Amino acid sequence: QVQLVESGGELVQAGGSLRLSCAASGRPLASYAMAWFRQAPGKEREFVATISWAVELTYYADSVKGRFTISRDNPKNTLYLQMNSLKPEDTAVYYCAAGTRSLRSRDDEYEYWGQGTQVTVSS
Numbered sequence: 001q002v003q004l005v006e007s008g009g010e011l012v013q014a015g016g017s018l019r020l021s022c023a024a025s026g027r028p029l030a031s032y033a034m035a036w037f038r039q040a041p042g043k044e045r046e047f048v049a050t051i052s053w054a055v056e057l058t059y060y061a062d063s064v065k066g067r068f069t070i071s072r073d074n075p076k077n078t079l080y081l082q083m084n085s086l087k088p089e090d091t092a093v094y095y096c097a098a099g100t101r102s103l104r105s106r107d108d109e110y111e112y113w114g115q116g117t118q119v120t121v122s123s
Helices: none
Strands: 003-007 011-013 018-025 033-039 046-051 058-060 068-073 078-083 092-099 117-122
Touching: 003 092, 018 033, 018 092, 018 117, 033 068, 033 078, 046 068, 046 078, 058 068, 078 092
Parallel strands: 011 117
Antiparallel strands: 003 018, 018 078, 033 046, 033 092, 046 058, 068 078, 092 117
16 A cells, blocks of 8 residues: 655746645555646546656646646655646646556546645636
8 A cells, every 4th residue: 555645735826837746655656657636626636647657658638738747756756746837727636646557547547645735826
């Protein structure tokens, strides 16, 4: 089993940048495919980005492609999400997730979840 803790969320102005981190413990991060999801108030949780466990293939939601970058540092057991050119519609609680199947975009395909970190983008 793996435990996940997100950090890095804060209030930022539109056009700004943030880097979210997800620290894993319990089992090596390298054992899992990882992903970021987000949930805005009143909306369902949605897929943001995912990275495979082996050759670090990545896949992004169209809404963030070209602005967000997912990466992982397996020796540090940490997942990252670099977010640039932020928009007010990026405001949400961001969750990291771990699973055993690579490049999945459905939340029910991930077994482990963090508690989330709030990102607020002001206009």
